[in-house]
Amino acid sequence: MADDYMWFEGLPFPVFGFSSEVMKEACSTFVIKDEDTVMVAYPKSGTNWLMEILCLIHSKGDTKWIQSVPIWDRSPCLETDVGYKCLNESEGPRLLMSHLPIHLFPKSLFTSKAKVLYIMRNPKDVLVSGYYFWSMTKLSKKIESLEQYFKWFIQGNVPYGSWFEHIRGWMSMRDRKNFLLLSYEELQKDPRSTIEKICQFLGKKLNPEELDSVLKNSSFHIMKQNKMSNFKILPETLISKHFSLTRKGICGDWKNHFTVAQAEAFHKVYQEKMADFPKDLFPWE
Numbered sequence: 001m002a003d004d005y006m007w008f009e010g011l012p013f014p015v016f017g018f019s020s021e022v023m024k025e026a027c028s029t030f031v032i033k034d035e036d037t038v039m040v041a042y043p044k045s046g047t048n049w050l051m052e053i054l055c056l057i058h059s060k061g062d063t064k065w066i067q068s069v070p071i072w073d074r075s076p077c078l079e080t081d082v083g084y085k086c087l088n089e090s091e092g093p094r095l096l097m098s099h100l101p102i103h104l105f106p107k108s109l110f111t112s113k114a115k116v117l118y119i120m121r122n123p124k125d126v127l128v129s130g131y132y133f134w135s136m137t138k139l140s141k142k143i144e145s146l147e148q149y150f151k152w153f154i155q156g157n158v159p160y161g162s163w164f165e166h167i168r169g170w171m172s173m174r175d176r177k178n179f180l181l182l183s184y185e186e187l188q189k190d191p192r193s194t195i196e197k198i199c200q201f202l203g204k205k206l207n208p209e210e211l212d213s214v215l216k217n218s219s220f221h222i223m224k225q226n227k228m229s230n231f232k233i234l235p236e237t238l239i240s241k242h243f244s245l246t247r248k249g250i251c252g253d254w255k256n257h258f259t260v261a262q263a264e265a266f267h268k269v270y271q272e273k274m275a276d277f278p279k280d281l282f283p284w285e
């Protein structure tokens, strides 16, 4: 575990797999092409769930790809050393993911017709999920307790910075035709309709059997068993023994973790930071 983050443009990033040299290039000169599909999320919002769905849609429900290739190679992360190299070397339409806040994203995105999918999640569940993820991996700054992480999260002193700034920034894209706003909560509530909505946005037509396979093979239970998707193939030097990306996979786990005082403090900050957004935009409100 590290004593500090990798800092870039005043924001904290994980120490493992990131470097300011690569990030500098990724954030400035990388060219997003019209035929690319770009998946964006603040970490712990259901990124990998959506990635699994996109991969399965791409292969029309065939599971060979998701069972044989690690998720980070199927949909490389723009800002990591490995992901950036992989994206630069790949030709043709790319499926790429990023956790970058909008102000650091390469500007080529904003003039391209690339399809962008943004998945959001109740920030209180994001906080709890992040606490476990960053505590059980050795990718980032050492965390002593949930209480400490709670404070850091509110301050934006966690990998990728403030959740509030991230969502506020990306929401500015929400009326664009090539932008699809999704939530972890709607995927939980009605995964079939949400997958259909994604297919429609991507212009992909799946028959009922193919759709059934996407639904089944992206379920929590199946993803938990897929070593190519649950991060279990990360080296032991980077993860603790009982770590799994697919931890609980539910909405509202914050209720099992927050004290009454923490829930109130969070509510207050949330009200201040998100006051200018319509309440019905966010399914957790």
Ligand code: A3P
Residues within 6 Å of the ligand: 041, 042, 043, 044, 045, 046, 047, 048, 049, 125, 128, 129, 130, 132, 218, 219, 220, 221, 223, 245, 246, 247, 248, 249, 250, 253
């Ligand atoms: P929890 O830690 O609350 O369980 P990300 O991919 O952005 O890192 O998000 C990880 C969170 O998504 C974890 O939340 C994980 O369990 C959840 N998740 C991953 N795959 C899922 C699936 N197929 N269904 C529901 N939740 C899933």
